Amino acid sequence: MTCPTPAAVRLRGLRAAYGGTTVLTEVTADVPAHRVTALVGPNGSGKSTLLGVIAGIHTPMAGTVQRTHAERPALVVQRSAVPDTLPVTVRDTVAMGRWARLGTWRRPTAADRAVTDECLERLGITDLAPRPLGSLSGGQRQRALIAQGLAQRSDLLLLDEPAAGLDADADAMITALLDEVSANGTTVVHATHDAQAALRADHRIRIEHGRIAAAEPSRHLSRPRVPVPGSRTP
Numbered sequence: 001m002t003c004p005t006p007a008a009v010r011l012r013g014l015r016a017a018y019g020g021t022t023v024l025t026e027v028t029a030d031v032p033a034h035r036v037t038a039l040v041g042p043n044g045s046g047k048s049t050l051l052g053v054i055a056g057i058h059t060p061m062a063g064t065v066q067r068t069h070a071e072r073p074a075l076v077v078q079r080s081a082v083p084d085t086l087p088v089t090v091r092d093t094v095a096m097g098r099w100a101r102l103g104t105w106r107r108p109t110a111a112d113r114a115v116t117d118e119c120l121e122r123l124g125i126t127d128l129a130p131r132p133l134g135s136l137s138g139g140q141r142q143r144a145l146i147a148q149g150l151a152q153r154s155d156l157l158l159l160d161e162p163a164a165g166l167d168a169d170a171d172a173m174i175t176a177l178l179d180e181v182s183a184n185g186t187t188v189v190h191a192t193h194d195a196q197a198a199l200r201a202d203h204r205i206r207i208e209h210g211r212i213a214a215a216e217p218s219r220h221l222s223r224p225r226v227p228v229p230g231s232r233t234p
């Protein structure tokens, strides 16, 4: 199913599997550029797998993923995917978001450190920066992972249930953040079980049993947006 605005990601006839088990079948959909798309569906329907395929970390068995983005996608995983024992601080975790841009040998510049500071601040975790990641609560850790995703400054931001387990204030903050990021030119896709969060998105793709069940724009999609080149902000 396609959407009426320019697509940032075009998925055509995708099939994805783990070992011999197919979990996505004939997935065809478009992700609108510079908008927030909510990926919805029941547990096990294939949302995380599809995010992995879009991010390029899960290779599909068939079909194509066409991305119009210039930059490597930023994927924010669920906090449960990060081991408690990882011996890094919150600042290290967020700074890792800069690694893809740094390359192997370059040291972080003042600009890289400024982006890290900005993302810590944006997620309200500056005071947690020196703490080991493993010592944080689930919600605090989730914020750190989102800050890491923002620090990549990618034009395609993918998030797997970013607000799961967050309190109401943090949930509202994440929603506002995703809107702000997309308004500044980044394409956002987030998997969610939150019906309200899905309704607030510009566009929704519903997956059931590994197949696209529906793709529907909201009224917001006709809202004019003027992305400002180079001004993607956390």
Ligand SMILES: Nc1ncnc2c1ncn2[C@@H]1O[C@H](COP(=O)(O)OP(=O)(O)OP(=O)(O)O)[C@@H](O)[C@H]1O
Binding pocket: 018, 023, 041, 042, 043, 044, 045, 046, 047, 048, 049, 050, 191
């Ligand atoms: N690493 C894996 N190895 C084998 N099977 C997997 C793996 N990861 C996911 N699966 C299976 O693939 C299917 C889709 O899982 P996926 O995590 O993509 O669903 P989801 O919609 O994100 O679920 P949830 O809402 O519970 O997070 C499920 O049947 C799941 O059991």
